[in-house]
Amino acid sequence: MTRIGTPASRVDGRAKVTGAAKYAAEFEAENLAYGAVVSSRVAKGRVVGIDLRDALGVEGVIDVLTHENRPRMARSKKAYEDDIAPGGAPFRPLYDDKILYNAQPVALVLAEDWETARYAASLVRVDYEQEAHVTELESQRDEAFDAKNSPKPRGNAEKAFAAADVQHEAEYWLPIEHHNPMEMHAATVIYEGKGKLTIYDKTQGVQNSQAYVASVFRLKQDDVRVISQFVGGAFGSGLRPQYHLPLAVLGALALKRSVRLVLTRQQMFTFGYRPGTIQRVALGAKSGGTLDAIMHDALAMTSQYEDFTEHVTNWSGALYKCANARYGHKLARLDLATPIDMRAPGGATGVYALECAMDELAVALKLDPLELRLRCYSDRDQNEGIPFSSKKLRECYRQGADAFGWDKRNGAPRSMRDGSELVGWGMATGIWEAMQQKASARIVLTANGHAEVACAFTDIGPGTYTMMAQVAADRLGLPLENVTVKLGDSTLPQAPVEGGSWTAASAGNAIALACEGVRTQLVRFARKVANSPLADAKPDDAALVDGRIVSKQDSSCSVSIPDAMRAANKERIEQEATAESNDDGKHARYTHSAIFAEVKIDEELRIVRVTRIVNAVAAGRIINPKTARSQILGGVVFGLGMALHEETQVDHRLGRIVNHNLAEYHVPANADVHDIEVIFVDEPDEIINPLGVKGVGEIGVVGTAAAIANAIWHATGIRVRDLPVTVDKILG
Amino acid sequence: MINFQYARADSVADAVRQIAAAPTAKFIAGGTNLIDLMKEGVERPARLIDITHLPLKDVTETAGGGLKIGALVPNSDLAYHPAVEKRYPLLASAILAGASQQLRNMASTGGNLLQRTRCVYFYDVATPCNKREPGAGCSAIDGVNRQHAILGHSAACIATHPSDMCVALAMLEAKVHVTGPSGERVIAFADFHRLPGDTPQRDTNLEPDEIIMAVELPAQGFAANYTYLKLRDRLSYAFALVSVAVGMELAGGVIRDARFALGGVAHKPWRDPQAEAVLQRQRPEEETFRRAADTLLRNARGFKHNAFKIELARRALVRALAQAARGTPQSQADKKIA
């Protein structure tokens, strides 16, 4: 039996290693047409003419859709808002002649095969009337406006900063980053006839996509079924319905045929991204190493049509004791697509700046950076003035430092060497919200002792299939192989998008609740068995263990599940339950981590090698340590890319992203990744939710870039405050 | 990708005949760069002539003690060829520093010479580029130019040549055997690739109707004292910011002969006889290496994002010369710089 807390191999592992797992572009349909998107070549203005003659002249082209000839779409901007939409008016692909950003879709070619569609797309001639554009964040400092819901201040930070013994103040820059999941965004729309569509979509939320399509195309919700059983990574790019989805539906409605649309890798750079930011962090401290003042201001980019906001600046309130704090968040409008959440949105960004600033403050105070964190440790969330549901961050610091050997660090920069290489040791803290969303799960238990657990969540890679099976197996007392999982289908019980590290808590607790209902029924059935040893049992008197209903008082009193069901004349038990957060505002809910990084840098050539990372994580109860470790490993690699490689380059004259491919937009390769050790600190949490689960999808990335940047300072004595830390910035 | 016709060549003569008959045709071998560029709409050949069946796949000894490498020998086979590993380890090292094993398994020797630049504007048909469309203008000069040239660039083009293998071949002073309608000829490696000047659309001096038959290596392989040092933005599977190929001959504690070529810095693998001359008959000491580097970079000029390459190239050359002199060539697997 595989209980919660024991490592389990992925239940969908075989499907993934044999190629049997099918992703959005891999479903077949009769008479399938293929789409190819034509992208704008200018950043702002409008389309004044489109010449389709050459494209339509290509044999095999069925049609080319533009804003002028497409089927009807909703007029109201409101109709395009999805669950995750920020304030503003969403982009409406092929809606009108307006160009809102460079490389936005302007036409959709539909052909009998992909190659023909791609060729014809290159023949569509579009004329534009251009307007002046702006894509550079820094140039918009003075035009930026306050984001809504900026966190509230406490005390008087300016005054305390001015009066502090030691001050550190600096700006930290982060570039635009793109998610670049390995699978490109795609949809296969099956035209079922009678107004019905079945859509295989690359998305993090099938019901979000379903509602969007129904709303935009004025279809009945029940006539639109969205399926996404395997998702080739997303990291946030699939939180909102991206334009491939409405365009594929447009194609299907126009042709009355099934349509497959796959974006190109280049087009993966034509929608959401992690917004570039310029952050100012000012820390004032007493000479003894306690904080008096924190001022954290962010300038972030958004589009001309939506106000994308994330929590960037107030993480220090949950980490470090400080009576005076002020946070600011401004948005600048650029002629780019709206940003979208990317793995640990806001946290990866804000904690990078905060944790580099803390490192710099430690230097100014002549304190070990870990010691500074301990002196500033906060047992209360000062933003809200409440205690934590649990916070084993001290344990993370201790166990992480022990595993890393932090006590052997010589604090002086350039003081540690390995032959011709400078050695740098840096550390940082990580923090992320432990959230739970309302979700429903359904259990169907059959008399043969097999259970099916179903929930509409998607599995974008964290191991949701396995997690769901494990929770059900644990609570139903069944072997893991007796549980099958259904997910990623809009017809299944309600689930929000998979994101925010909330899936395990949201689906897990719903499953646990449904299992309780199953148990209640089973105890009732067990009482009906002739001479039942559980004749007087109440639901809470019995547990489900090894396929039996067992008395908690006397484990020798038990009834097998088949016997109980036979006695009740039942073939199956179906139980659906909905769980939602018990958050009453009395406790702050966070995961924490401590990251320790070692870099080795050739003294002359300054090529950085990240040779070792230890990440100690406190994330409540870990359902599956095997897949959870992988999540942290992946987060660390994501953070490594953020620290050293990733930068979306925009030619501001053209207002166009130019390194829109995987050869020039670097993400870490195998050779970049060496030893990574993951530690899960024991963190019982009775408050957060019945399972005590917090989620681990994002915590791994938060703080990692700062730990590496701090290690690079320790190695070289050079403080780089704009990521990525490429060789040119540390040549010295 | 445009709709093109496909034909096979049965022999070299047939290939030459076919290309002469169809001026908009291109040869295809490994296809790793050509197919990529065709998908981007950068290359638009009306016809592809498949030369993969031609008998150009052998590595043979030459009378002069060198090796003749057939144009269709895959990059990976060449890197792992026993004679290359033993006598030209620099070439093996440079090949293994480039691309990925999958691409090296596909890419041919001749095709590697004909790789086109990775300039982001060259690749994006929505932007002006003189190399792609003569007269359109160079977007890189005042644009995103981190990857671009610091030596030998022109007002028309600041692109770099992306090959690693060619940097080694330039240092080794290989010869390129080609044939065309007017017969066979041999092109010295230094004359094979061109500087951009005012015709950046032409990467090489190969005529459009010529085909590469073989690359010939001279006897001198510098197997004892060599290195290929490649510096890039991630530790593998990335194009060079700067790379250096060095071959050195030492005798009695003195450099009897030394040559070097740089990649990632110019429109072609960069050789500089004047800078190499600084090393001749000198002791292999850092001071001397520095002087050679200063000479090499005397006319270097960077742009907004790539000026750092001048200092990086200086340091890379000094280190690469030291690696070669010490007999501790750079490993392409262990990323610690030797």
Place this chain on the structure above:
Amino acid sequence: MARTVRAVMEAEPTAPAPEKLTVTLVINGRETRLSVAPWTTLLDTLRDRLALTGTKKGCDHGQCGACTVLVDGRRINSCLTLAVMKDGAQVTTIEGLAKDGALHPLQQAFIDHDAFQCGYCTPGQICSAAGLIAEGKAKTVDEIRELMSGNICRCGAYVNIVAAIQQAMGKA
């Protein structure tokens, strides 16, 4: 006012469809004859024509390795390979690695070491690792990392991928 200039759909096409050529590919041991247009890559042939969707398209430009298959025993990027150029070739895809329902040692090792998350790069990683083992050039962990660097994993499973390959090489 924007104007879309459209052709009359019923008119003769000005650009006729490419002439298809017949090729024979031996895919996972099975001889497959098909007619393909010259511009169709081996990757699109596998995915769109033969429903062998285990081979993935991650970039279509040789920059990610998701499309890795073995052709005549060597690992290559199928996205940059024209199907018409591989007439007569032996192609092994992820679907051809398991024999009689028994997983290939690499497939089992990937499960054992949790060497994937989303699974999208996984078939390419496994085919690439099969090629790596056949090449016999990777002895050290550094050599495995370097020679597997043509396969990008955005979920960041590299540590586990290397461990899985070591297990399959009998070094675990």
